[in-house]
Amino acid sequence: MLNDDEREYLATIIIDNEYETKAVGPINSHEDIKNKTDCDVKLSYSAVYKVMEMPGGERVMVTKYIGTYVKKSDPQMTCSRIRFTSKAEGLVFNSSGKYIGSGVKTPDMTVVNPGIGVANTYLTNQQGYVEIPPGNNAGRMHYTLKRTVSSYTTTGYMAFDWGDYYT
Numbered sequence: 001m002l003n004d005d006e007r008e009y010l011a012t013i014i015i016d017n018e019y020e021t022k023a024v025g026p027i028n029s030h031e032d033i034k035n036k037t038d039c040d041v042k043l044s045y046s047a048v049y050k051v052m053e054m055p056g057g058e059r060v061m062v063t064k065y066i067g068t069y070v071k072k073s074d075p076q077m078t079c080s081r082i083r084f085t086s087k088a089e090g091l092v093f094n095s096s097g098k099y100i101g102s103g104v105k106t107p108d109m110t111v112v113n114p115g116i117g118v119a120n121t122y123l124t125n126q127q128g129y130v131e132i133p134p135g136n137n138a139g140r141m142h143y144t145l146k147r148t149v150s151s152y153t154t155t156g157y158m159a160f161d162w163g164d165y166y167t
Helices: none
Strands: 006-021 036-054 057-072 077-093 099-112 119-123 129-132 136-147 153-163
Touching: 006 153, 036 077, 036 129, 036 136, 036 153, 057 077, 057 136, 057 153, 077 119, 099 119, 129 136, 129 153
Parallel strands: none
Antiparallel strands: 006 036, 036 057, 057 119, 057 129, 077 099, 077 129, 077 136, 136 153
């Protein structure tokens, strides 16, 4: 149970990745010169976290990240991989306010060929709250998308950052 100074949140990012090609053939109108969208892959990335208010700022503890390959509208496109990373740096305190360390880096987790609609949960193992600022608490979901009938591949990531940005 959370005490009066703690609140728990869920935040979600949704991304649509579009594979685009330039129009080919004769140009008959203004519409012909625009990029054409050939497919669509949708991913979501969520963070479950707690915030503890304190004089002059707040402390954040991320308990887990959830990544989902939501859908595809082109059967030739696929999400071939997602990889989670997490890092918390700075002054870390337990829920009683006692200093317990300087952060935690959770080992990466990779899911190869994630299933559509499957919620992949990545636990951070964070045992305390990072003081924001000067610390940071951040997570990434890196993804690789592939077109099965060509060599087209793209990578990217979605990010959550509390405090200073990290790379």
